[in-house]
Amino acid sequence: MTVDAPTSMSADIGASHAEIGHREAGMPTPLVGMLLFIASEVMFFGGLFAAYFNARAAFPGEWGPPPPAHALEMLPIALPLTLVLVASSFTMQFGVWAIRRGDQRALRNWTAVTLLLGVMFLAGQLYDYSILGFGIGDGVFGTVFYTLTGFHGAHVFGGAVGLTILLARSVQGQFSARNHVAVEAVSMYWHFVDVVWIALFTTLYILG
Amino acid sequence: MATTTLAPRAGTWRQSWVIDWLTTVDHKKIGILYIVNSFLFFFAAGVLALVIRSELMVPGLQFVDEATYNQAFTMHGTIMIFLFVVPVLSGFANYVVPLQLGAPDMAFPRINALSFWLLPLGGILIFSGYLFGGAAAEGWTMYAPLSNARYAEGPGTDLWLIGLTLVGTASILGAVNIIATVFKMRAPGMTLFRMPIFVWTVLATATLILLATPVLTAGLIALFIDRNYGGAFFEPSAGGNPILWQHIFWFFGHPEVYIVILPAMGVVSEILPVFSRKPLFGYRAFVFATIGIMLLSFSVWAHHMFTTGQVFLLFFAFMTALIGVPTGVKMFNWMATLWRGSLEFTTPMLFALGFITMFLIGGISGVMLASPPVDFHLQDTYFVVAHLHYVFFGGSVFGVFAATYFWFPKMTGRRLNERLGKVHFWIHFIGFNLAFFPMHPLGISGMPRRVADYSPDAGFTLWNIVSTVGAFMIAISVLPFLVNLVATLINGERVGDDPWEANTLEWATTSPPPPYNFDRLPPIRSERPVFDLRHKHDAEHMAAERRAPEEGTA
Ligand code: HEM
Numbered sequence: 001m002t003v004d005a006p007t008s009m010s011a012d013i014g015a016s017h018a019e020i021g022h023r024e025a026g027m028p029t030p031l032v033g034m035l036l037f038i039a040s041e042v043m044f045f046g047g048l049f050a051a052y053f054n055a056r057a058a059f060p061g062e063w064g065p066p067p068p069a070h071a072l073e074m075l076p077i078a079l080p081l082t083l084v085l086v087a088s089s090f091t092m093q094f095g096v097w098a099i100r101r102g103d104q105r106a107l108r109n110w111t112a113v114t115l116l117l118g119v120m121f122l123a124g125q126l127y128d129y130s131i132l133g134f135g136i137g138d139g140v141f142g143t144v145f146y147t148l149t150g151f152h153g154a155h156v157f158g159g160a161v162g163l164t165i166l167l168a169r170s171v172q173g174q175f176s177a178r179n180h181v182a183v184e185a186v187s188m189y190w191h192f193v194d195v196v197w198i199a200l201f202t203t204l205y206i207l208g
Numbered sequence: 209m210a211t212t213t214l215a216p217r218a219g220t221w222r223q224s225w226v227i228d229w230l231t232t233v234d235h236k237k238i239g240i241l242y243i244v245n246s247f248l249f250f251f252a253a254g255v256l257a258l259v260i261r262s263e264l265m266v267p268g269l270q271f272v273d274e275a276t277y278n279q280a281f282t283m284h285g286t287i288m289i290f291l292f293v294v295p296v297l298s299g300f301a302n303y304v305v306p307l308q309l310g311a312p313d314m315a316f317p318r319i320n321a322l323s324f325w326l327l328p329l330g331g332i333l334i335f336s337g338y339l340f341g342g343a344a345a346e347g348w349t350m351y352a353p354l355s356n357a358r359y360a361e362g363p364g365t366d367l368w369l370i371g372l373t374l375v376g377t378a379s380i381l382g383a384v385n386i387i388a389t390v391f392k393m394r395a396p397g398m399t400l401f402r403m404p405i406f407v408w409t410v411l412a413t414a415t416l417i418l419l420a421t422p423v424l425t426a427g428l429i430a431l432f433i434d435r436n437y438g439g440a441f442f443e444p445s446a447g448g449n450p451i452l453w454q455h456i457f458w459f460f461g462h463p464e465v466y467i468v469i470l471p472a473m474g475v476v477s478e479i480l481p482v483f484s485r486k487p488l489f490g491y492r493a494f495v496f497a498t499i500g501i502m503l504l505s506f507s508v509w510a511h512h513m514f515t516t517g518q519v520f521l522l523f524f525a526f527m528t529a530l531i532g533v534p535t536g537v538k539m540f541n542w543m544a545t546l547w548r549g550s551l552e553f554t555t556p557m558l559f560a561l562g563f564i565t566m567f568l569i570g571g572i573s574g575v576m577l578a579s580p581p582v583d584f585h586l587q588d589t590y591f592v593v594a595h596l597h598y599v600f601f602g603g604s605v606f607g608v609f610a611a612t613y614f615w616f617p618k619m620t621g622r623r624l625n626e627r628l629g630k631v632h633f634w635i636h637f638i639g640f641n642l643a644f645f646p647m648h649p650l651g652i653s654g655m656p657r658r659v660a661d662y663s664p665d666a667g668f669t670l671w672n673i674v675s676t677v678g679a680f681m682i683a684i685s686v687l688p689f690l691v692n693l694v695a696t697l698i699n700g701e702r703v704g705d706d707p708w709e710a711n712t713l714e715w716a717t718t719s720p721p722p723p724y725n726f727d728r729l730p731p732i733r734s735e736r737p738v739f740d741l742r743h744k745h746d747a748e749h750m751a752a753e754r755r756a757p758e759e760g761t762a
Contacts, residue, residue, distance in 0.1 A: 029315050029392045036384040040422045047426030047456060051441055054452045137438025140447035147433060147441075 034185040038192045041155070045196055048151065052144045052203065063208070065141055069133035072145075074205050081124045082201050085156075088117035089194040092187045099170075102177035108170040114190070115163040118156055125153050145204065152200055155193045162186040233317035234723060235306050238324050240619060242299025243612075245328055246292050252335070253287035254683060256280045261643070261679035264672050267664040277660035278345035279364070283335070285348030286368065289468065290375050291331045293604045297471040298382050300611045301410040303619065305386060307714035308404045310395025310732065312724040315388035319381050326378035333371030337364030344368035347658055349461070350431070352442035352453040357435040369432045376421045376428070383414035383421075390414075395713075397732030401495070404712045404735060405488060408495050409474030412502040413467050420463035420506070427456035451518050458509035466505045468600060469567075470498060472607025473538060476560045479614055480542055482710045483557040484549025490541045491735060497534035497541075504531040514583045521580045528578035535571060539564070554708070555629030559610035562637050566602025570595055573648065588658075591651025597644045609636075609689075617707045621719040622700030628692040632685050639681025646671035646678075711736035 027035075056063050064071045072078070095110030129146075136146040166186050169175065175183055229237060259280045263271050272280065302320065306313055314320045337343030344365045346355045355365055390403070390411050403411075431453065433439035440446035442453045481488045488494060504527065510519035511528045542564055551557070573595040577583050586592060609632075617623045650671050655662060662668045706715040715738045717726050730741040 026392075029388055032388045032392055033316060033319075033384050036387055036418060037380075040380050040384070040418050043419050044422035044426050047423040047459075048430075050423075051426070051430060051452060051456070054449055054455075055441070055447060058449050059447050135438075136433065137440075140440040140443070143433065143439040143441055143446075143448070147430065147439070151429075 028181050028184075030181050030185055031188065034188050038188065041192065045148075045151070045199075048144075048148050049199070049203070052148060055140045055144050059140065063141065065132070065134045065145070066139045069138070072205055072208075077124060077128045078201065078205055081121050081128075082197065084117050084124070085121050085194050085197050088114045088121070089191050091117065092190045096183055096187045099175050099180045099183050100177060104170060104173055104175060107175060107180075107183065108167065111163060111167045111170055115160060115167060118160045118163060118190075122153060122156055122160070125149065148200055148204075152193070152196055155196065159186070159190045159193050162189060231321075233313075233321045235302050235314045235317065235320060236619070236721065236725075238320050239299045239301075239303030241324055242295050242302055242327070245324075245331075246296035246299060249287050249291040249331055250296070251686070253284050253292060254686070256284040256287070258679060258683055260284060261676040263660055264662075265676040266669060266673065267662055269661055272660070274660045275342065275345065278347075278658070279338075279343045281658060282345050282347050282368075283343050286334060286344070286372070287331070288600070289348060289464070290372060291327065291334070293468045293600060293608070294379060294464075295327055295375075296608050297410075297413070297468065297604070298379065300475070300608075300615065301386060301406075301413075301471060302382075304615060304714055305407055305410055306389060306393065307618075307717065307721060307725055308407050308712050309390065309393055309398055310713050310726060310729050311389060311393035312726070313393075314385050315392050316385050320385050323378040323381035323385065326374045326381075330371040330374035330378065333367050333374065335371075337362075337367045340364065340367070349457055350453075351457075352431070352434075352450040353444075355431060355435075355453075356443065360435075366432065366435060369428045369435075373425055373428050376425050379417050380421050380425075383417035386410060386414040387418065395729055395732060397737075398713075401492070402732060402735045402737075404474075405477040405491070405494055405498075406471070406474035406712075408498055409470040409477070412498045413470045416463040416467050416470075416502055416505060420460045420467070423456060424460035424464075427453060427460070430456075451513075451516055454513050454516065455509070458512045459506075461512065462509040463505045465599065466501055468604045470501065472563065472604040472611075473498075475607045475611040475614070476542065476563050477538075478710075478712065479556050479560040479610055480545045482708050483552045483554055483560075484546055485552075486545055486549045487711075487736060488541065489544035489547075490537075493537055494541045497537040500534035501531060504534070511578055511583075514580045515587045525578055525580055529575070532571070532575055532578075539568065539571075554613075555624065555626055555633060556610045556614035556708075558630065558633045558637075559606050559613065562633065563603060563606040563610060566598055566606060566640070570598030570602055573598060586651055588656055589651035590647040590655045590657055593657050594644050594647035594651060597647070601644070602640060609633075614708070615714075616696070617703050618714055618719050618721070620697065620700070621702055621704075622696050623703045623707055624692050624696050624700070628688045628695075632688045632692065635681055635685035635688070639678045639685055642678025643675050643682060644678070646675045650675075706738065706742075709742065711739040713737055716741065 091110050091114045095107045095114065098106035098110060134142050136142050136150075163186060166183060169182070229241065232238060232241075259272060260277070263269070263277055263280075302314070335343065341362045342364045344350070344355075344360070344367070346360055346365065350365070350368070354360060390407060394403070430439065430441040434441050434443060434448075440448040442448050442450045444450060477488055477494060507527045508524060508531055510524040513519050514521060514524070573591065577586060577592065577595060613624055613629055650668055651657075653667065655666070655668050662672075703719070705717065705719050707719075708715075712735075713729070713732070714721075716730050730737050734740055
C-alpha cells in the first residue's frame with residue numbers, strides 16, 4: 001500500500017504570470033456584466049410595475065385615464081409602435097448573426113435599420129403623449145402611466161445611443177467574427193428593452 | 209478577451225500623487241478611497257449622533273429645536289447606513305476580494321472608479337440640504353405621507369432623493385463588478401468552494417444589492433415625481449397609496465440590513481480561524497447559511513410593517529423566525545471554531561469577538577421584535593433603536609474595525625499599534641454598551657424614538673444620562689484610533705507580508721501588493737492556500753515519515 005505524497009505541495013509556484021487574469025472559457029466578461037446590469041434593470045421595472053398593480057388594485061372607480069380623456073386605445077398608435085419595436089429586435093438579431101459570420105456590411109445595414117426603428121418608436125411615443133389628453137399629475141393613473149412608459153422610453157433612448165455607437169464603429173469596420181462583444185452586449189440590452197415594452201403593452205392595453 | 213498585462217503602465221510624464229489617486233483604476237487604491245471616504249462620513253454622522261445624545265441627556269430642549277433635531281437623526285441614520293457602513297464594506301471588498309481570488313484587478317476597473325466617485329457626490333448632495341433651508345427631516349425611512357411636498361417643504365428632501373439615487377446607482381455598479389469578478393477572475397485552482405468565506409459573503413451581498421437597490425431607486429424616483437411633478441403614487445387623495453412606499457422601502461430595506469451584516473460576518477469568519485489557529489468549523493454549512501440568508505431576506509420585509517395592519521402577520525413572523533436559523537448556524541460555526549483553539553487576543557480578534565457578542569444581543573432583541581404582539585408594544589420606541597444599533601453598530605461597525613486592524617498591515621506594510629488598539633477596543637466596547645443597553649429598558653417603558661424631548665416625570669432621565677455618557681465614550685475611543693493611524697503611517701512597525709500568519713491568498717503577495725497584485729501565486733488546493741504553503745515542509749515531512757517504513761520494508 002502506498003500513501004501518496006501530497007502532490008499539492010510539490011510545486012512552489014502554481015500559476016505563472018500568463019495564467020493570472022480573465023478566464024477565457026465561458027461567457028465573455030463584458031457580457032456577464034451586461035447580464036447582471038439587466039438583472040438590476042428587471043428589478044427596477046419590477047418596482048414600477050408593482051406600483052402600477054398596487055394602484056390599480058386599490059383604485060376606487062373605473063381604472064383608466066381621468067375624464068375627460070378617454071380610455072387608452074391600441075389603435076392607431078400603440079399597436080403599430082409595438083410592431084416597430086418587436087421588428088427592431090429581429091433586425092438587431094440579424095445584425096448579430098451577420099457579424100458572427102463575419103459579414104461587416106450586413107451588420108452595418110441591420111444596425112442602421114434597428115436604429116431607425118428605435119427612433120421611430122420614440123417619435124411615435126412622443127406624438128402619442130401629445131394627443132393623449134392627460135398628464136402625469138392627473139390622478140394616480142396618469143402618474144403610473146407616464147412613469148412606466150417614460151422610463152421605458154428613456155431606456156429605448158439609451159439603447160439608441162448604444163446603437164449609434166455601434167453604427168459608427170461598424171462603419172469603421174471595427175468588428176469581426178471573433179471580435180464583436182460590443183454588438184452582443186448592445187443586442188442583449190435592446191432585446192431586454194423590447195421585452196419590457198411587451199410587458200408594458202400587455203399591462204396597459206390588453207389587461208387594461 | 210484581452211489578457212491584462214502585468215507590467216505597470218509606463219507613464220510618459222510624471223504624475224503628481226494627487227492626480228494619481230484621482231484617476232486611479234487600481235482596485236486597491238479605489239478600495240482605500242472608499243474606506244477613507246466612508247470614515248469621513250462616519251465622523252460627520254457621529255457628530256450628529258452626539259448632537260442627538262446631548263439633546264436627550266436631560267428633559268427640556270437645551271441645544272437644538274425640534275426641526276434641527278429631526279434633521280439630525282435623519283441625516284445621522286442616512287449617512288451612517290448609506291455612506292458609511294455599506295461603502296466601507298464595499299471598500300474592503302474592493303481591496304480584498306481580487307487579492308483573495310488571486311486576480312490582478314476587478315473585472316471592470318473603470319466602472320469601479322466610477323462607482324466610487326458617485327459616492328462622495330451623492331453624499332454631498334444629501335448633506336447640501338443644510339445649505340438650502342434645512343436637510344431632509346423625515347427619518348432615514350422617508351415615510352409617505354410625511355415626505356410629500358406639503359409636509360416636507362424645501363429642497364432638502366429632494367436633494368436627499370437625488371443623492372440617494374446616485375449612491376444606489378454606485379452600489380449597483382459595484383455589485384455588477386464584484387459578481388463578474390468572482391465568476392470571471394478567479395485564479396486557476398480557485399474553485400468556488402475554495403473561495404474564502406469573506407468572498408462568499410461579499411458575493412451574497414452583491415447579489416442582494418443588485419436585486420434590492422433598483423427597487424429602492426424606483427421608489428425614490430416615484431417619490432421625486434410625487435413631490436415635483438404632481439404625481440400621485442403615495443397620495444391617497446388622488447388614488448395613491450402611502451403604504452406602498454413602506455412596501456417598496458422595506459423590500460429594499462430588509463435585504464439592506466443583510467447587505468451591511470453579511471460582509472461583516474465574512475470578516476469575522478476570516479479573523480477567527482487565524483487567531484484560533486484552526487480552520488473555520490463547517491465551511492460548507494457557513495456558505496449555505498449565507499445563501500439561505502440571502503434568499504430568505506427577500507421574504508421578511510413586512511416585519512417592519514406589522515403595525516400598519518395591512519400585512520399578513522403570520523407569514524412574515526414565520527419567515528422572520530426562519531431567517532434566524534441560518535444566522536444561528538453561523539453562531540455555532542464561530543463557537544466551534546473558537547472551541548479548543550489556541551486563541552490569540554489581538555485587536556482584530558477582540559473586535560471580532562465583540563461582533564459576536566453584540567450581534568448576539570441584537571439578534572435576541574430582533575427575535576423578540578419578530579413576534580407581532582411584542583412588536584405592537586415596542587414599535588417606534590427606543591427598544592427598536594437599541595436593536596438596530598446592536599446589529600448595525602455592535603455588528604457591522606465592530607466588523608469594520610476588525611477588518612481595519614486586520615488588513616491595515618496588508619495595505620501599508622505596517623501594523624497598527626496593538627496597545628493603542630486595545631485601548632480603543634475597550635473604551636469603544638464599554639461606551640457602546642453604556643450608550644445602547646439603556647435604550648432597551650427605555651423602550652420597554654415607552655420612550656418614543658424620533659422625539660427631541662421627554663417629560664421629566666416619565667422616569668426616563670437616569671437611563672438617558674447613562675446613554676449620553678456612553679455616546680461620548682464612543683466618541684473618545686476614536687481618538688486612540690486616529691492617533692494610532694497617524695503614528696503608524698509615519699513610524700509604525702514594518703511587519704512583512706504575512707504578519708498574522710494567515711490563511712488566504714492576499715497574504716501571499718507583498719505588503720502593500722504591487723500593481724496587479726501577484727508576481728506568482730502559490731498552488732491553490734484548499735480554501736487556505738497560504739496556510740498550505742507555510743506548512744508545506746511540515747506536510748512533506750509528515751508524508752515522508754509515513755512513507756519511510758514502507759520504503760524500509762520494500
Ligand atoms: C456614536 C455612535 C452612535 C450614537 C450615539 C447613536 C445614537 C442614535 C440615537 C440616539 C438615535 C435615535 C434618534 C431618535 O430616534 O430620536 C439614532 C438613530 C439611528 N442610528 Fe445611531 N447612533 C450611533 C451610531 C450609529 C451607527 C454606527 C449606525 C449605523 C450603522 C446608526 C444608525 C442609526 C439609524 C439607522 C437610526 C434611525 C434614524 C431614524 O430614526 O431615522 N447609528 N442613533
